[in-house]
Amino acid sequence: MSTLHEVKVAVKALSRADRTQLLDWMAVELDVGLFVTEPPGIYGAVEPERDFYSIEEYLALEEGSSMAYEYVAGQIYAMAEPSQSHETIVENAYSALLVHLRGGPCRAHLASRRVRFQCRGDDIVYRPDVWVGCGDERDSQGRLVEAPRLVMEVLSPSTARIDRREKSVNYREIPSLQECVLVARKSAQVTIFRRVEEWRPIVLHSPGETLELRSVGLDLPLARIYEGLS
16 A cells, blocks of 8 residues: 555545544554644634634633633634433533542532643643542632543544544643543433553444443443433
């Protein structure tokens, strides 16, 4: 295989799961620019668009708005309203973690709490759909969370590419993070990435399978995650 055309033919012959693993490998090993390069229009850049917003401007915008925003390398992005199925999946995962972690040092949180970190020198602030933090999770002003152990993102048509390509890679820059989980919304498919396994994706396809969240010691059946969805 020595030409670009031959490579394209070979990639097209791969299964969807294999193509997903290939893209994740390219993002990490070949540095193909999948970190913070999504165009602003994908999920709602703030208007009027500027070249750079400071963290302070981002916080001020959120404090004066009923909407939720994320911050990526100087740009502010408005988050879309979640669908009912999205909310159901989030509630299922959150409630399972809440019960499991009760009385321990770790706590489950929703997207109302922010996660701040740096990726290749750029400031990032995300709002994971569900995440778990252990110990001191706030910055010196008590506002931004910086030490998640587990993050879960529910994929939707408008954010699937960002969550799967940009976010799942950017999250790996957080030293405290042990696992990152992507949950498909329209089908029973969950992908988990673990630091101890060099972030190689493991894909679960069946409601009869169980998601092993080693970072918090919880085995979560996919049927529980998708409970209440037709």
